[in-house]
Amino acid sequence: MSPDVLRNQQVDPATKVVIIGGGVMGAATASFLGARFGIRATVLERDASYARASSALSVCAIRQQFSTEINIRISQQSLAFYRDIGRLLAVGDDRPGIGLVEPGYLYLATDAGAHVLAENQALQAQCNASVALLSPAELLVRFPWLSVDQIALGSLGLSTATSGEGWFDGYSALQAFRHHAIAQGARFLEVEAVDFDVRDGAVQSVLTAQGERVAADAVLIAAGAWSSPIAAKLGFDLPVRARKRDVFSLQAPGPLPGCPLVIDPSGFWFRPDGEAGQFLCGSPPRGDDVDDAPLDKVDHGLFNDWLWPRLAERVPQFDELRVTGSWAGYYEYNTFDQNGLVGRLPGVRNAFVAAGFSGHGLQQAPAVGLGMAELIATGSYGVLDLSPLGLERIAANAPLVERNVI
Numbered sequence: 001m002s003p004d005v006l007r008n009q010q011v012d013p014a015t016k017v018v019i020i021g022g023g024v025m026g027a028a029t030a031s032f033l034g035a036r037f038g039i040r041a042t043v044l045e046r047d048a049s050y051a052r053a054s055s056a057l058s059v060c061a062i063r064q065q066f067s068t069e070i071n072i073r074i075s076q077q078s079l080a081f082y083r084d085i086g087r088l089l090a091v092g093d094d095r096p097g098i099g100l101v102e103p104g105y106l107y108l109a110t111d112a113g114a115h116v117l118a119e120n121q122a123l124q125a126q127c128n129a130s131v132a133l134l135s136p137a138e139l140l141v142r143f144p145w146l147s148v149d150q151i152a153l154g155s156l157g158l159s160t161a162t163s164g165e166g167w168f169d170g171y172s173a174l175q176a177f178r179h180h181a182i183a184q185g186a187r188f189l190e191v192e193a194v195d196f197d198v199r200d201g202a203v204q205s206v207l208t209a210q211g212e213r214v215a216a217d218a219v220l221i222a223a224g225a226w227s228s229p230i231a232a233k234l235g236f237d238l239p240v241r242a243r244k245r246d247v248f249s250l251q252a253p254g255p256l257p258g259c260p261l262v263i264d265p266s267g268f269w270f271r272p273d274g275e276a277g278q279f280l281c282g283s284p285p286r287g288d289d290v291d292d293a294p295l296d297k298v299d300h301g302l303f304n305d306w307l308w309p310r311l312a313e314r315v316p317q318f319d320e321l322r323v324t325g326s327w328a329g330y331y332e333y334n335t336f337d338q339n340g341l342v343g344r345l346p347g348v349r350n351a352f353v354a355a356g357f358s359g360h361g362l363q364q365a366p367a368v369g370l371g372m373a374e375l376i377a378t379g380s381y382g383v384l385d386l387s388p389l390g391l392e393r394i395a396a397n398a399p400l401v402e403r404n405v406i
């Protein structure tokens with residue numbers, strides 16, 4: 001990403017922007033509003049510990065292996081930012097580090113899904129995202145620890161100037177945006193937004209649970225999995241729900257050299273977590289994907305009965321795993337089409353939304369945060385046109401179909 005994105009432009013810096021939710025989306029937007037436009041946002045974050053925020057409970061991976069151009073471009077722009085985050089979000093001598101590594105994502109497909117990987121790779125190549133299609137024999141050369149039983153094709157994201165896939169420390173990224181935003185003059189208030197004063201089709205102020213009114217020229221709803229109830233206060237039915245996802249930490253007998261984030265055709269995934277044979281794994285839920293399932297109830301049956309046998313089939317060494325930990329977090333799940341809902345909130349002149357990222361929000365935060373800052377400050381997108389993610393697609397019943405949702 002060019003350093004130009006952090007240069008101030010002529011916008012009224014006295015504009016009062018109130019952001020509801022101080023997770024990675026809200027914090028990134030506040031950081032760009034300050035750095036690029038001189039706007040000192042007020043961020044309402046009800047829990048400064050981020051105990052339940054998705055940004056603190058994420059698996060924090062980034063990829064360009066999407067099937068829609070907008071998601072590929074967002075991820076490329078965000079990757080460039082994350083690669084250079086120490087410089088771009090430096091506050092004085094403090095250069096944040098997020099430990100980004102780029103071993104790639106490896107999607108595996110059976111005969112039935114091989115054509116999908118090939119079609120996706122063609123689009124990714126058009127976007128300068130470098131993805132190698134690998135036969136079973138080629139997979140075994142690169143990853144001798146893998147079983148290619150039933151596998152017809154793999155696709156592996158490669159690191160180049162314009163692409164790269166891997167993972168990083170998402171909590172550090174969140175804190176880097178937050179510290180940078182504060183250094184630009186943003187205020188983070190530990191309060192809950194509960195309602196709005198609306199006059200003549202525009203929000204005048206945001207009401208907090210403590211009964212305060214925070215005056216607003218513009219308001220951004222970036223409340224993650226909890227965005228829907230707050231959007232409902234503005235009369236909009238936002239199709240975003242809190243859907244629990246379980247993550248298991250594993251100790252294997254040893255490391256798997258060169259191991260990328262592997263996605264099995266049956267839906268489960270695993271990736272290394274450090275160097276010494278530690279891994280993370282998870283899968284989409286096997287039963288009903290209910291709303292608001294309690295986060296303290298990790299489904300260990302999912303691991304024992306379903307995940308572990310399949311892990312051991314794909315990587316024979318995983319037969320001897322030990323579970324060393326687990327946690328659950330909410331996907332801010334967009335039930336309409338599992339993609340970000342980004343842009344103006346229909347029906348209210350000065351309200352905006354960035355929510356519903358359905359498991360790919362941490363990697364999209366730099367590009368979406370910049371886009372939201374541009375839209376709020378200037379009325380239009382600049383570096384990247386995010387309008388394919390606009391909320392208008394809901395009323396038009398025109399879902400943005402993304403085939404690679406994990």
Ligand SMILES: Cc1cc2nc3c(=O)[nH]c(=O)nc-3n(C[C@H](O)[C@H](O)[C@H](O)COP(=O)(O)OP(=O)(O)OC[C@H]3O[C@@H](n4cnc5c(N)ncnc54)[C@H](O)[C@@H]3O)c2cc1C
Pocket residue numbers: 020021022023024025026044045046047050052053054055056057058059060061062191192193194222223224225226227230245246247328329330331332354355357358359360361362363364
């Ligand atoms: C298990 C798991 C794995 C994931 N893996 C990946 C991955 O590999 N790659 C990836 O890119 N993404 C991944 N994600 C998704 C990613 O973490 C999210 O998309 C992203 O963190 C969303 O950021 P956010 O700021 O929108 O939401 P959050 O981080 O949830 O922040 C929203 C904030 O809003 C606050 N809030 C809510 N309501 C109010 C209110 N009324 N008033 C004030 N504050 C309020 C909350 O306290 C919260 O802190 C994963 C998520 C989970 C749970």
